[in-house]
Structures are given as structure tokens and as C-alpha cells.
Amino acid sequence: MKAALLRTPGGAAVEEVPPPEAGPGEIVVAMRACGLCGSDLEKIRGTYTAAPPVIGHEAVGVVKSVGEGVEGLRRGMRVFPHHHVACGRCPICRGGSPTMCPHYRGTNLEPGGFADSFRVPRWNVAHRGVLRLPPSVDFERGAFIEPLACAIRALGRxxxxxxxxxxxxxxxxxxxxxxxxxxxxxxxxxxxxxxxxxxxxxxxxxxxxxxxxxxxxxxxxxxxxxxxxxxxxxxxxxxxxxxxxxxxxxxxxxxxxxxxxxxxxxxxxxxxxxxxxxxxxxxxxSNAATEAETRRALDLIARRKVDVARLVTHRFPLERFVEAVEVARRAECVKAIITP
Ligand SMILES: [Zn+2]
Ligand SMILES: [Zn+2]
Structure with a gap:
């Protein structure tokens, strides 16, 4: 399968990689849309330092396979998997800073959201990091759950x-x-x-x-x-x-x-x-978002309270990822969406 991966120095490339498999507690999602974020551009440029560099975190898709012991998720379900999930129990979470939780950046989509399919770690699945998309939310709109959640958290502060x-x-x-x-x-x-x-x-x-x-x-x-x-x-x-x-x-x-x-x-x-x-x-x-905000974001998108579709100015298939990055760096782009 194809995946866009970080390649130093200061670049990304679409490569052929083995498809991921779902281990116990994990799921594999076939990507249908993934938003290209400003932080992806920084990671590609090599200037982002907040988390280990994996690109593609605004991804939605269809569950392709389900590992042993996963409950409530089945093959064929349309989902948004959150790439980072807090534990909710440590002193930092309980102190009101869940996105600073030591577990929060401990897991990520593998090999990242810009791939034909990606693995969602057991931690994220077990900590309610996977949301089902209702029929009213198409994949392109679903790709805005993560960025909208970040804005919701910011305004909540x-x-x-x-x-x-x-x-x-x-x-x-x-x-x-x-x-x-x-x-x-x-x-x-x-x-x-x-x-x-x-x-x-x-x-x-x-x-x-x-x-x-x-x-x-x-x-x-x-x-x-x-x-x-x-x-x-x-x-x-x-x-x-x-x-x-x-x-x-x-x-x-x-x-x-x-x-x-x-x-x-x-x-x-x-x-x-x-x-x-x-x-x-x-x-x-304000840094990132939690499951409370991703749920709120999905609700606002589903009820059309926030118009996310209007922000999409460009769409690129995965194989043209490098070109998408070039275009997204220019000011005439608002949101670029990558599709398989
Ligand atoms: Zn983002
Ligand atoms: Zn925690």
C-alpha cells in the first residue's frame, strides 16, 4: 500500500510499505480523507517539536480489520480515530491539563493518517478515542473533527x-x-x-x-x-x-x-x-484536544452548526501528496484534503 512518510531533510515522500495488521485490541482503518494541517507542514519542514514526528492526524475512514478483544467496533464502520488520547487518571489529567498527560503523545496512528490504511493503537481504542461517524457526516466533513476540537478546547479556556x-x-x-x-x-x-x-x-x-x-x-x-x-x-x-x-x-x-x-x-x-x-x-x-472536545466537534459538524465544507479549497489523491504540500504552503489554499 501507499503511505506519505517524513523523509529528512525537510521533505516527505510517498512510498510503498507493507499494510498494517490489527494486533490484539487494535483496529486498522482504510483512510477515506485526511486533512493537511499546518503542523504537518512544520513537521515536513523539520521545525515542529511538540511530538515525535508522524504526519497525518485529521484522518477518517472505514474499519478494515478488528483485532482480538475489541468491543463495539466492526469491519465496515465509518470512524474518526483520535491520534492522541489522554489517560484521564494521572495528576496532570486530574489537574485539568489532559493534553499534557504523559500518555497523550505516547501513541499515534501508524504509519500516520496519510496512508491507504493505518493502525489505531490499543491505547487509543481502549480509551474511547474512536468515534463513529453518523450518516449525516461525510468523510470530508469528518476530517474536521480534530481541528475543530482543538478550536473548541481553546475557546473553552x-x-x-x-x-x-x-x-x-x-x-x-x-x-x-x-x-x-x-x-x-x-x-x-x-x-x-x-x-x-x-x-x-x-x-x-x-x-x-x-x-x-x-x-x-x-x-x-x-x-x-x-x-x-x-x-x-x-x-x-x-x-x-x-x-x-x-x-x-x-x-x-x-x-x-x-x-x-x-x-x-x-x-x-x-x-x-x-x-x-x-x-x-x-x-x-491551548494545545490539542481531548475526547470531550472531539465529541462536541462531531456534534457541531453533524448539526451543521459549523460550516466546515466551505474551508476545503483543494483535494489531492495520496499519490500527489508532495504536490499537495507545495500548494498548501501557498496563501491561496485554506484546507487541502488528501484522499486515497
Ligand atoms: Zn492539526
Ligand atoms: Zn493522564
Whole structure:
């Protein structure tokens, strides 16, 4: 079978590999769709450090084989398997940081989601990491369960009431967050985005204003739009380092900046730390998602509360994976979906 694998330095290649087999407690899933994520691009570039590098984690498909002892899953079922699952019992999980659980990154899809089929480890199956897709959720929509879950978790870490908000970066994560902010009642939701295609999507999805940070002064524009006060919440959905300080500067006193995008390693924050105290602004990071959020994401997609289909701009068969990576690096792409 074919699989797209990381090949150093700074590349990926589609190779012929032996198909995986389901050992005890495991399942093998035939991939039907897998979203190409910004973190995959970073892993391919060699700049991602948060987990051992395996590419393809926004995968859905059909159960192809079931190992001994697996309950509740059968061959032919349409599923979303979560690539990382927390234990739910250790001090870190119980302390409220399940995505920091030492087990969380201990397992992954094998050889990864960009493969004709992949093995889901026993740990993930046993810890309720596999969700069944209802008939109303096609594979392409199902591929958004994982990224939407990450955005849900991030907003779950924000204060309960959000009036005005600014989203920095209207890639897939920014556009999912924009819709979640509307569902939470935020108004207005402002957006800062460089790419014309992404800015257009943000407008279609109801952004009150969309600014280009290369030509507009986003901090001044945000203040103007909020009558000088600043926004309650600024959500950084880009890995562009300077966006973090910019987000903090757009906040009203007491506001919160959520950090969802992974900044490049080794950067420095250009922000006067006295402002954290004198203006009581917060910087709250969010990393990945748990089974509570993947279930919530599936529910929102199934009920069409979040329009994920509109984010798909490109589709590539697995054999053209390398080309997909090239295209996804360009700004005219929002979400690229890989199919078998
Ligand atoms: Zn992702
Ligand atoms: Zn744990």
C-alpha cells in the first residue's frame, strides 16, 4: 500500500510499505480523507517539536480489520480515530491539563493518517478515542473533527462572556474559531489576515471587518472599531510570532489573548511585561484536544452548526501528496484534503 512518510531533510515522500495488521485490541482503518494541517507542514519542514514526528492526524475512514478483544467496533464502520488520547487518571489529567498527560503523545496512528490504511493503537481504542461517524457526516466533513476540537478546547479556556473578538490568522483554525465565536455570541468578530482567499472566506463566514496586517495598522483599527476600548478576546491562529504581541496590544484592560497557533521555535515576545499587571491582560495557550472536545466537534459538524465544507479549497489523491504540500504552503489554499 501507499503511505506519505517524513523523509529528512525537510521533505516527505510517498512510498510503498507493507499494510498494517490489527494486533490484539487494535483496529486498522482504510483512510477515506485526511486533512493537511499546518503542523504537518512544520513537521515536513523539520521545525515542529511538540511530538515525535508522524504526519497525518485529521484522518477518517472505514474499519478494515478488528483485532482480538475489541468491543463495539466492526469491519465496515465509518470512524474518526483520535491520534492522541489522554489517560484521564494521572495528576496532570486530574489537574485539568489532559493534553499534557504523559500518555497523550505516547501513541499515534501508524504509519500516520496519510496512508491507504493505518493502525489505531490499543491505547487509543481502549480509551474511547474512536468515534463513529453518523450518516449525516461525510468523510470530508469528518476530517474536521480534530481541528475543530482543538478550536473548541481553546475557546473553552477563554472567559465565559466574550463580547468583541479579534481573530489573527484566517487559516482553517482561525475560520473554525470565527464560527465558534459567533456561536458563543461574540459580536463583532474582527479578523486580521494576509491572504486574499482566506480574507474572503472570513467575510463569507460573517467577520465584521477583515484587515490585512501588511497594509493596515491592526491595533489602531481594532481600537477604532471598539471605540477605543480594545477587544475582550484576541485569538492567535497563526504561527507568525509577532502576532502574539499584536494580539495583546489589541485587548481591552482585563482582556484575554488565546494562543492557538504554534510560533516558530526560538522566537521572543516583544511585549512589556508590566502590562500584564497594569492592564491585567492574560495570555492563555491551548494545545490539542481531548475526547470531550472531539465529541462536541462531531456534534457541531453533524448539526451543521459549523460550516466546515466551505474551508476545503483543494483535494489531492495520496499519490500527489508532495504536490499537495507545495500548494498548501501557498496563501491561496485554506484546507487541502488528501484522499486515497
Ligand atoms: Zn492539526
Ligand atoms: Zn493522564
Amino acid at each position: 477563554a472567559p465565559a462572556t466574550i463580547g468583541s473578538a479579534l481573530v489573527l490568522g484566517a487559516g482553517p483554525m482561525g475560520l473554525l474559531s470565527l464560527q465558534l465565536l459567533h456561536l458563543r455570541g461574540a459580536d463583532p468578530v474582527l479578523v486580521s489576515e494576509v491572504s486574499a482567499v482566506r480574507a474572503e472566506r472570513a467575510r463569507e463566514l460573517g467577520a465584521a471587518m477583515v484587515w490585512d496586517p501588511t497594509t493596515d495598522d491592526v491595533v489602531a483599527a481594532t481600537r477604532r472599531e471598539t471605540k477605543g476600548g480594545g477587544v475582550d478576546l484576541a485569538l492567535v491562529a497563526t504561527g507568525h510570532g509577532p502576532a502574539i504581541a499584536q494580539a495583546l496590544r489589541t485587548l481591552r484592560p482585563g482582556g484575554t489573548a488565546l494562543l492557538l497557533g504554534v510560533p516558530e521555535k526560538g522566537g521572543r515576545l516583544d511585549f512589556d511585561p508590566t502590562e500584564f499587571v497594569t492592564r491585567e491582560v492574560s495570555l492563555v495557550p
